[in-house]
Amino acid sequence: MRLELQGRAAFAYTGGKPLDTALPALVFIHGAMHDHSVWGLQSRYLAHHGHAVLAPDLPGHGRSEGPALASVEACADWLLALLAAAGIERAALVGHSMGSLIALELAARLGERATALVLLGPAYPMKVSDTLLSTSLNEPLKAIDMVNSFSHAGHAAKPSAPAPGFSLHGVNRALMRRLQAQHTVAGHGNLFHQDFQVCNHYAGGLEAAARVRCASLMIVGAHDQMTPPKASATLAQALHAKVLQLPAGHSLMGEVPDAVLNAIQTFIPEEAP
């Protein structure tokens, strides 16, 4: 789905079929240096199993025109506008990493209109090391390789994502490099540094959690080096969230795609409200 938001072109993947707003809506929110395609093994299935799926590219990430937005709050506001433009009143929200913070903020804004909140690889606060921030500023390709290595528990996750024959490391590195290059070529600057600053600076997590009205699920990777399971404990407590730990690293959607899909499908409401 292509539309215009706040004067700029925006894109949201709808799972390979037209968006039917009569179905219970499900919004997938990607993390830093990612786009909608990281949700491929969850979003397409659920779109073909009774849900109106919106998996947007956040501004400056992929097909949505940049520059990237400078805060979690700004991203949540942008998504509110996206839901309005798409004709979606209520939705379940699923976010990964930086996207989990955005999903949290969006759930707080939606109040009763958020039907479920699923946070994958969350952390609060989501502090980024000074070393990584400075590397992202001065040597972004090196920083991409660092994060790519941090993000995966191994080099042989099965079933392969997005399909047999793909190297999850290779897919993730290629995506991050491409998004970084696109943002730079478009004159919008260093996307990696910007995204990680967004994570680092977010301070509204507990306030947002207090405003969330729906049930929450946290899915964490037992071997996650980016956002270790313990880094989500404060937020889990604030949200009274159910916590599911899976045998994976930070790239949960690609490393254990079926387990993530099954967890989401089980947790979110099946019927349109």
Add this chain to the structure above:
Amino acid sequence: MPGPSDPGFDTLALHAGAGPDPATGARAVPIHLSTSFVFESSDHAAALFNMERSGHVYSRISNPTTAVLEERVAALEGGAGAIATASGQAALHLAICTLAGAGSHIVASSALYGGSHNLLHYTLARFGIATTFVRPGDIDGWRAAIRPTTRLLFGETVGNPGLDVLDIPTVSAIAHEHGLPLLVDSTLTSPWLIRPFEHGADLVYHSATKFLSGHGTVIGGVLVDSGQFDWEASGRFPELTRPYDGFHGMVFSEESTVGAFLLRARREGLRDFGACMSPHTAWLILQGVETLSLRMERHIANARKVVAFLAAHPMVARVGHPDLPTHPDHALAQRLLPRGSGSVFSFDLKGQRAQGRAFIEALKVFSHLANVGDCRSLVIHPATTTHFRMDDASLAQAGITQGTIRLSIGLEDADDLIDDLSRALRAAQKAGGGA
């Protein structure tokens, strides 16, 4: 710099794409000789068919053993993924047919493996895909040959058999200026000598029959995608960026930002043309991949000794190896191939066809056959075998004469190889004396 780093080449060669088998604990990669795979339910079946879930349905499309090879080679190349094919030729065909159709045009190096030349010059022309051949070092020629219908630039890392080194950074830059991808055949170098994606190539393929397998036992190919080429920004590839009626209207570039090419290639070219790799073949190639760096080191060391011997021999008119300062691409090879330019190279015997025949027939360690990249040393006369369909002008353009001999240096003791060549060169000399 603190923090983790990706495993090195040798670790990936052993571990990428496969851990211990979860069902049996088998540490080596199991051979899944099964045409098809049981669905957990009707819903699971439908989800696999519709690419809603990842998994295996039918071994023409994918197979667990073959997928390990694909993922391992992708990791070694630094790519996003790969597709294993029935042969290197099938990999080349799969790449082309995914991106081009009737009315399309390709710009290719003139220094190609004879089979690739046949495919482009004769066979694909019959299906409406035209090719313009350019000397690999003719940079202006690459640029000038591009047409509005061009869909692909294509060359070999080192051309067969003259070892013309492709200036991948420059040729890829030209391709990208025109919104086109560069496809590179890296068969003769393997990822141990060069990783073309690091220099700007977009797609790489191997005849895995050669160094990846290394043992001369099976035929196979692997096509690897860097995931870096932006098909949407190019605007020239509706096959990847517009709905495909052959797969539920799927827009591959939306399904996977960096995997669009491979998804389409698997869901169309592999599905419909069917040139898939047997899992048994994949397993044998995996055995080779696991020792790739060890073998390549020995291939290179032996080749250097043989090159030095031949370069100093009075019966040898020319040795075409970029390690030698006399090779026109020596400087480029030093830059792009610092570990070496391979162990397949050609040299020109002094004399005519009789000397060539005497030389080849006197060899005892070298085997006279049509292959390269075996652990055993091989020899062939290109003008009468691999490149026999080419006329003299085309041969000359590919750097081949009637006296050209191609060697593939194996893993034997280098002294034995030199003794064998020395004896054969004496035989050639005698044949010349008797003429």
